[in-house]
């Protein structure tokens with residue numbers, strides 16, 4: 110089996126952490142007898158500053174023909190905020206219809222959480238964020254821009270189809286995890302009479318197809334409290350795009366920070382994309398200091414998605430060993446090892 114993988118190292122420290130992810134992928138592929146064919150693309154701030162290109166049509170066409178995409182980080186200090194994020198990251202999510210943003214929040218042994226008295230037995234859930242609708246579609250506009258009477262409208266788009274496929278993914282994931290068999294939906298039914306109402310009605314209807322899964326609803330503001338106070342309550346959480354954006358950062362912090370948090374942009378029937386959550390961290394660029402664990406975790410998710418379950422398990426076990434025994438802190442420069450050494454340690458433990 111040979112997998113065709115597009116690699117987008119991106120900006121800042123993206124290329125450094127991607128290198129370590131690739132190191133691990135190559136090592137585990139050799140052990141588990143499959144091949145990976147990597148195709149590199151230099152999308153990001155440098156290319157934009159040199160050529161004005163953000164995501165050329167020709168590249169997009171090629172990306173549609175791979176199995177998965179491995180993305181490092183997007184964001185360049187000399188490029189106006191929004192251009193690369195919307196032009197690359199969001200455009201890929203939308204065009205490739207990656208409607209699930211999958212974010213495991215799992216605290217590994219030996220990793221510090223800011224939550225007092227909570228450990229790995231309390232923090233192990235998955236957030237499913239709707240990834241193609243809500244407030245992210247760009248629907249809206251200005252009226253009387255630049256005048257004292259200016260009006261800005263930003264519309265939240267919620268389609269029955271988009272909501273339903275996301276909820277179904279959540280129910281299926283509960284069954285697959287087979288832990289608490291509990292799906293928590295977060296919205297604002299007390300305020301958002303249309304958007305959250307559609308989510309709530311669809312949740313109730315779809316739940317009938319999954320009698321083994323308990324359903325649970327919480328307002329998203331309250332969810333922020335419970336994620337801190339009682340993270341052990343959660344198994345799978347599902348929510349819309351912007352709420353999901355916010356709570357996944359909260360999730361990243363309680364699992365040890367951006368050095369470890371990874372995510373998948375999933376189209377179960379198309380091309381999916383995996384990325385560390387950390388961003389381009391420009392001040393650490395080229396210093397061999399950044400933590401590559403999140404990129405390695407993204408590769409682990411990719412392997413699982415591709416159906417290489419044994420390889421995925423192997424990578425996770427190796428990560429657990431390295432996290433438990435070798436890494437002092439998740440923060441850049443405080444790991445007790447360089448970026449490349451952390452990648453080497455994971456390979457050694459495979």
Ligand code: IPM
Nearest residue numbers: 183194195198199353354357
């Ligand atoms: C994320 C990021 C993006 C988002 C930004 C960079 C556009 O914060 O993946 O969570 O808001 O979705």
Ligand code: MN
Nearest residue numbers: 354355357358
């Ligand atoms: Mn975000």
